[in-house]
Amino acid sequence: MAAHTTQQAATGLRSELDCLPVEGACAYYLNYLNNFQADLPLAVNFFNRMLGEAKIPTQSRAKKLLDHALLTAARLAPFDPAILNLAAQSGLSPDAARTLSVVTATNAEPAIQEALAKGSMRHQGEEIRRAATALLHKHPMYVLAADLLLSLDFFEGKRPGEVTRLFRCPTQLKPLWTKRLFNHLAGLGDAAAAALLWPEVEPLADDPFTLNRAAEMLRMQGDAEGARELYAKSLALDGLQRPVRLRLAELAAPFTPDRSLPGQKKVCIYLYSYNKAEVLAETLQSLARCDIADARVKLLLNGCTDDSQSVAARLAELLPHNHTEVIELPVNIGAPAARNWLISHEDTWASDYVAFLDDDVDLQPDWLAHFLTVAEADERIANVGCKVVFPGEFRLLQYLYRDVSIATDEVIRVSLPVPFMQYDIGLYDVVRPTRVVMGCQHMMRVSALRECPWFDIRYSPSQIDDTDHDLQFGLKGHRVGYCGTVTCVHKHGSGVSLRSEADFARQGNVAGNDLKFFYKFYTARRELAKLDSLSLNS
Structure with a gap:
């Protein structure tokens, strides 16, 4: 064992x-x-x-x-x-x-290749690229060097680069290499470029990953029926793919938001910010382009010392048809306490829903209609969140949803928020129940919030407080809804993901909060263990 x-x-x-x-x-x-x-x-x-x-x-x-x-x-x-x-x-x-x-026969300099393969693409990408390129210049049929360069391009969200010019693929591997190139392009979401390779790759598409990417390529080109056919083939090869099953159902009966709901429901939208004047201005401009009907909007400045006050002063101008309020605090009280400060306002308890937005997001204009439609369809849902991506031409998935992956006497963990290095090609554009969504853009039902009103200030200044709060909902018998038909572009990841800007001090805060999380939920670990994703299948 x-x-x-x-x-x-x-x-x-x-x-x-x-x-x-x-x-x-x-x-x-x-x-x-x-x-x-x-x-x-x-x-x-x-x-x-x-x-x-x-x-x-x-x-x-x-x-x-x-x-x-x-x-x-x-x-x-x-x-x-x-x-x-x-x-x-x-x-x-x-x-x-x-x-x-063939791979072994072309491995001309195995010691160098092995060292490069062990390098960190995040921290040593430039060095890896220079060395792998030099290997290909010297050995044009070097399969592993070409494969490494292609992997680095994908990691950086780029189309295949110099590797396509330098690499002379061995004849025996050309079909496999063409398939690799197709999956690179289709995996990024470059449907036009991938489509050029598809006639050659289609006879080779005998695995679920190629079929799934090809399905979304066809969907992007307007061929929904072709996408469904490929997804059905994928499921026949591997029936364990629940995301594919959900995506196939979504393509067959697309989710339609009720655009009248923002005007029917009382909603408060809350933001809090600390020294991010430039991106805060962009976020407020993004919010102003959204259909939020007559939602009340409050912005809390969390002890800001930059130009955030002048940015906040434009809130009423940007949202002339909404009741707006700017709250200035003399010190930064951290994210959980800032949330609690806003929740404590009487407007919260007079509303049907309360939405929180981070100060560094780009919003989908009709997000509120989508969120309200999901929430109104199931009274068990206490919180609704969305698909979160990094900015870029090809948007890397940053956060989808989570549940409890381990809850034992020794370890309590929530599942990973996103699969490794998958871009937003459409696979997760579905609506499904879950246990946790990201706090950068979410909306809570006020009647459920009354049962779990506060975010735990032990997690200050930030991190895990939103996860903790969703699990509090779960332990009370509520559900959380993931609305993948809404995309939030989160500009500055504050966690420790592949493209976040976390420094060592912030990573220390995350590690400390993990320990607090364990001890807080230890006595409820048996109940917590039931909040996995499999229990939501029915």
């Missing part, structure tokens, strides 16, 4: 899977697949976790999921020597041995 960790175990797939027994690890894996399309870190870490077991029965759930993980890894990393070797030995991938022989 894998060694059990304590409550101070590091977050992340590897440490969380390692702290679970076999059946617990299987449940964790299935919970992830219930939320997201599988990704390489999930597959590799689950496979490594299962390798620690002495014997896994052939017909067991663990063996079936182990095979699923290995096949997923082989499809997502088609040139990785270690994965190819395992896939060849298992018999799950008939062409793996042939591909491995």
Whole structure:
């Protein structure tokens, strides 16, 4: 058995899977697949976790999921020597041995290649690019160097770059490389460029990942029927893909917001800000372009010392048809307390709903109609949130939704908020129940808020307070709604994700709050364990 960790175990797939027994690890894996399309870190870490077991029965759930993980890894990393070797030995991938022989034969400088593969694309991207490019100049048929450059382009949200000019793909691997290029372009959301490769790739589309990306490529080009057909083929290959099942249902019967609701419901919209005058101005301008009917808007300046006061002074001008109010505090009291200050106003309790917006977001103009439609359709929903992305030509997913992934005597964790390195191509444009949504743009039902009114100030200055609050709703029997038909562009990620701007001090705050979170919910861990995503399937 894998060694059990304590409550101070590091977050992340590897440490969380390692702290679970076999059946617990299987449940964790299935919970992830219930939320997201599988990704390489999930597959590799689950496979490594299962390798620690002495014997896994052939017909067991663990063996079936182990095979699923290995096949997923082989499809997502088609040139990785270690994965190819395992896939060849298992018999799950008939062409793996042939591909491995070509990859091995072209591995001209393995020591340099291995060092580059271990580098951090986030922190050493420029150095990796220079070295891998130099390898391709020297060895034009170097498969692993080309694959690394293409992976770096994808990580940085770029179309295939110089690699397409330098790489002379071995003849035996040309179909696989073309498929790799297609998945790169379609995975970014560049439908026009991907479509040029599709006639060549379509006969090779025998895996769910290529089919899913191709489905959204067709959808972007206006072929909804073609998208449904490809998604149906994908589900036939892998029935564990709940996101695909939900997306297929959405394409068959698209969600339609009731645009009359903003004018029928009493809504308060609250913002708070600390020294972000420039982006605050952009956020307020974005809000002014939204259909919020006669919603009341309050802005709290959290001890600002920059030009935020002059920006806030334009609030009434930007929203001439709404009741607006600016609240200035002499010091920064942190996010949870700022939320509580705004909630405590009497306008909250006279409203049907209260929405919170961060000060660094770009808003979809009809977001309120979408949120209200989701909330009004199910009185159990206490909070509604949306899809959150990073800015850019191709928008990397930043936050979708979360639930409880582990709640044991040793470890309490919420699931990851987003799959690894997936861009916003449309797969998560669905409405579904969940347990937690991101606090940068969400809307709470006031009747539920009366039961859980306050955000916990122990998490000051920020981080985890919104997660904590949604779980409070869950423990009271409420649900949270994810409205993926709304996209929020969050300009400055404040967490510790791939593209956030977190420094070491902020990471320390997050780590400290994780510990507070564990001890706060320890006595409720049994009830908390029931708030996974699988329990919401019915």
